[in-house]
Amino acid sequence: MLGPLEMAHHLLAEVIVPGDLVVDATMGQGYDTVFLARLKAEVIAFDVQRLALDMTADRLEQAQVSAQLILDGHENVDQYVNQPIKAAIFNLGYLPKSDKQVITQAETTLDALAKLLELLVKGGRIALMIYYGHAGGLEERDAVLTFVSGLPQSVFQVMRYGGINQVNQPPFLVMIEKRL
Ligand SMILES: C[S@@+](CC[C@H](N)C(=O)[O-])C[C@H]1O[C@@H](n2cnc3c(N)ncnc32)[C@H](O)[C@@H]1O
Incomplete structure (x- = not known):
């Protein structure tokens, strides 16, 4: 059975074709950036930490694929992607393995999500992997769930996938598709 992140990748790979423009909103160690680049998509990836860009650049080089790496918050996505x-x-x-004080924040996450939903083509998908075990995580989780629950059903299909018998705070996936 697929875990939530594997499911996210599976559902994204179903719709991405070579040459598509796609965004990794949280580059981190670059795993998602490399996954998207291997689909031959044109990838634009964001992070606020230089370390993330360095790690991702190394990972891309090892995988022999490329992406545009941007040292800026995803809330500024509209300055780079039009x-x-x-x-x-x-x-x-x-x-x-880094500074646990630098976390994604509900306000900027929702700002970026709203902007990306505007840019999303019909049939396009946005995956959100929700980790909430850290300080501030619960607030962000709840803000995201409130926001996506309010998206109009006529325009967006929103699904949730995650384990329900796991200990601690298991991450889960929210997947949004813009309807055809
Ligand atoms: C859970 S990690 C991402 C993991 C990554 N997707 C991977 O494959 O390794 C979250 C990342 O979001 C970054 N981040 C925090 N605030 C951000 C913001 N406003 N815009 C973009 N990235 C941000 C953090 O620096 C951190 O690297």
Whole structure:
């Protein structure tokens, strides 16, 4: 059975074709950036930490694929992307093995999500991996769930996927598709 992140990748790969413009909103260690680049998509990836860009650049080089890496918050996505996008992914929380004080925040996450939903083509998908075990995580989780629950059903299909018998705070996936 697929875990939530594997499911996110599976559902994104279903719609992405070579040449599509896609956004990794939270680059981190670059796993999602490399995943998207391997689909031969044109990838624009954001992070607020230089370390994330360095790690992602190394990972891209090892995989022999490329992406545009931007050292800025995803809430400024509209300053860099003004064309329709096919997909985006968020991995909320902090960069593993790094400064746990630098976390995604509800306000900027929702700002970025709203902007990306505007840019999303019909049939396009946005994945949000919700980690909420860290300080501030619950607030962000609830803000995202409130926001996506209010998206009009006529325009967006919103699904949730995650384990329900796991200990601690298991991450889960929210997947949004813009209807055809
Ligand atoms: C859970 S990690 C992402 C993991 C990543 N997707 C991977 O494959 O390794 C969350 C990342 O979001 C970044 N971040 C925090 N606030 C951000 C913002 N406003 N815009 C973009 N990235 C942000 C953090 O620096 C951190 O690297």
